[in-house]
Amino acid sequence: MEALLRWNPSFGAVSPDEFIPISEETGLILPIGEWVLREACRQIKKWEKQKLPKVMVSVNVSARQFKDRNFPLKVRGIIKEENINPNDLEIEITESVMLDVEGASQIIQRLKELGLKVAIDDFGTGYSSLNVMKSVEIDTLKIDKSMIYDVSENDRMLSMLTAIIRLGKDLNTQVIIEGVETKEQSELLKEYSVIGQGYFYSPPLSPEQVWNKQWNNRVSK
Known part of the structure; x- marks a missing residue:
C-alpha cells in the first residue's frame, strides 16, 4: 500500500x-x-x-x-x-x-x-x-505512469517499458507499474509478471475502507 x-x-x-x-x-x-x-x-x-x-x-x-x-x-x-x-x-x-x-x-x-x-x-x-x-x-522500482499511457499504440514505448522491466528484474528488484487505468493495460502487464498500481484496481481509500467486506471481496477476485 x-x-x-x-x-x-x-x-x-x-x-x-x-x-x-x-x-x-x-x-x-x-x-x-x-x-x-x-x-x-x-x-x-x-x-x-x-x-x-x-x-x-x-x-x-x-x-x-x-x-x-x-x-x-x-x-x-x-x-x-x-x-x-x-x-x-x-x-x-x-x-x-x-x-x-x-x-x-x-x-x-x-x-x-x-x-x-x-x-x-x-x-x-x-x-x-x-x-x-x-x-x-x-528494493522496488516503480515505473512512471507515462511509460504505459499509450504503450499499446507505440512500439517504441513498449520496447522502452520492456527494457526497464528487464533491468529491474535483472537487479532482483520488485517492479511496479504506476498509473494502470484500463483493462487493456492490466492485461498487457500480465505477461511481464509485474505489479500494477492505479485506479483500475482501486481508487484511494481511507484506512477504514481498506479492510472492509467489500474490499476483501474485491481482492479475492
Whole structure:
C-alpha cells in the first residue's frame, strides 16, 4: 500500500499538485513529511493490533526531506517511538533526488541499515539513477505512469517499458507499474509478471475502507 496525502479544508479539496510544491518552497514539507511518516507508522501498528493481514506501507519522501542529512535519524526515532517493525515500512524517493549520486547513495544505505525498504518512484521520467542502482541495492522500482499511457499504440514505448522491466528484474528488484487505468493495460502487464498500481484496481481509500467486506471481496477476485 502507498500512503497518500490529501487536504480537505472547509473551502474545498485542494489537489496535492497545488499544495505540495508550495510546501516544498516554504519548507513546510519537512514537518508535513514527518507527520505523514508518523501517521503511516501508527496505522501500521493499528492494523497489527487488529490482527489484520500484514502489509507493507510505502511513504513518499520529498527531495527536501531526503537531502536532510539527519533524515535517517528522524526516521529511526519515529520507528522506535511508534514501535513498528521497520520491515513493514518502505521509503519512496524520486529519481530527481539522485542527481547527487554520492549523497543519495549514503542516505539510502543508512535507511536500509535501519531495516527499511527503499523504492525509486517515477522511474523513467528523465533523470538518470542508474549510478545509484549500480552501487545501492534498491528494493522496488516503480515505473512512471507515462511509460504505459499509450504503450499499446507505440512500439517504441513498449520496447522502452520492456527494457526497464528487464533491468529491474535483472537487479532482483520488485517492479511496479504506476498509473494502470484500463483493462487493456492490466492485461498487457500480465505477461511481464509485474505489479500494477492505479485506479483500475482501486481508487484511494481511507484506512477504514481498506479492510472492509467489500474490499476483501474485491481482492479475492
